Amino acid sequence: SLETTLAIIKPDATRAGNIGHIVQRITDAGFRLRGMRLMHLTRQQAEGFYAVHRERSFFGELVDFMCSGPVVVMALEKEDAVRAWRDLMGPTNSKDAPKGTIRGDFGTDVGENAAHGSDSPENAVSEVAFFFATSDLL
Numbered sequence: 001s002l003e004t005t006l007a008i009i010k011p012d013a014t015r016a017g018n019i020g021h022i023v024q025r026i027t028d029a030g031f032r033l034r035g036m037r038l039m040h041l042t043r044q045q046a047e048g049f050y051a052v053h054r055e056r057s058f059f060g061e062l063v064d065f066m067c068s069g070p071v072v073v074m075a076l077e078k079e080d081a082v083r084a085w086r087d088l089m090g091p092t093n094s095k096d097a098p099k100g101t102i103r104g105d106f107g108t109d110v111g112e113n114a115a116h117g118s119d120s121p122e123n124a125v126s127e128v129a130f131f132f133a134t135s136d137l138l
């Protein structure tokens with residue numbers, strides 16, 4: 001079904017000058033870009049966004065990294081967008097991600113992995129709402 005998923009270009013990829021390359025791949029893959037913001041997350045925003053990972057050992061490291069520089073937050077629409085965006089990104093750990101995937105080509109490891117995507121249609125709805133008002137979406 002037609003879904004909107006939440007995508008983030010992470011600080012490693014924005015620092016490396018890869019925003020344009022990643023956006024090009026997204027539009028080439030047939031996603032409709034419904035929303036896009038360049039923003040430097042506060043600690044409070046990063047902790048709120050990743051609240052489900054609060055108890056994980058890597059939570060502090062994850063929040064530090066996500067606040068280390070600007071990110072690009074996007075709402076992407078496509079048939080089965082959640083799965084399609086995860087396929088385009090590749091596996092979480094960039095060391096396991098094939099060349100040709102975004103994490104394989106632009107990421108470094110499990111933390112600095114260039115991009116985020118919602119992991120289910122239910123989470124996609126709440127993650128999109130975390131960053132975008134409906135009136136701001138195309």
Ligand code: CMP
Nearest residue numbers: 058061062092110111112113115116117
């Ligand atoms: P993301 O899709 O943004 O969702 C949660 C993130 O936690 C994940 O991508 C990884 O970048 C990060 N993550 C998962 N496991 C680890 C780990 N062991 N160390 C650091 N970061 C991790």
